[in-house]
Amino acid sequence: MKYKWHLFWTITVFCGLGTIGLGWIAYTSAPPTNSTTFIEVTKTAFLCLGGLGVILPLYINATNSIEGRIGEKIENTFSLIEKWDDPHLFSARKLTREIRDARSSLSDDGLIDKIKNDEELRQSVILVSNYFEQVRFSIVNERIDVKQFKATLGSVIKDIIKRFEPYFKTLGQESIDDLKQLEKLLS
Incomplete structure (x- = not known):
């Protein structure tokens, strides 16, 4: 868990770059009928940010769970030695x-x-x-x-x-x- 925050920011940056890339594709593509380019780019950006809003809490929860288990093992070890x-x-x-x-x-x-x-x-x-x-x-x-x-x-x-x-x-x-x-x- 030494690189927990490095990986967090790497995920964030790549999701940000992906959002920009998909936004660019939506901007340069012809919008469907009854829509504008701005609306399509906005929808794409919000969908990507929504995905990031799911990925990052899952990542934080998983790493916190791993860190908690490591801490619990150390406490159990200390308790057994103390006995x-x-x-x-x-x-x-x-x-x-x-x-x-x-x-x-x-x-x-x-x-x-x-x-x-x-x-x-x-x-x-x-x-x-x-x-x-x-x-x-x-x-x-x-x-x-x-x-x-x-x-x-x-x-x-x-x-x-x-x-x-x-x-x-x-x-x-x-x-x-x-x-x-x-x-x-x-x-």
Whole structure:
């Protein structure tokens, strides 16, 4: 939309030139019976200007709609990034960071047992995975600017998915497929 107004004025100029051209043709042509050259030129000019009165509002409406959608995507992206720092999700992420620090000494089965035996940790992992589902849904439905989101949280999300992959596999194939899709979308 960088050249919105350039294109607007280009359309206006070409319609103006077309109006002049058609007016000239009407002026140099023989008028139909019961009419004068002036009336024919005036009718032609007003018809062309009427057409311009339709084209320009349609153009402005279309460009405003496109700009509005771009702005909405940026707002949705910011909102989704902002949710990452929501107090509930922040405390959930604190527990997932503790697992990150201990992950090298935990086997996959040990990780699964630790999560299943610690209700608070399990709820934290589920809360984080629910956030990931919101992200996936937003990307698939083109609600957010993926490039900006990836630059902000993409690598963090992919790291958490890899870290908890053994536990996510216990949630079922649909969950793991969704997370794999999200991981691919963020690559």
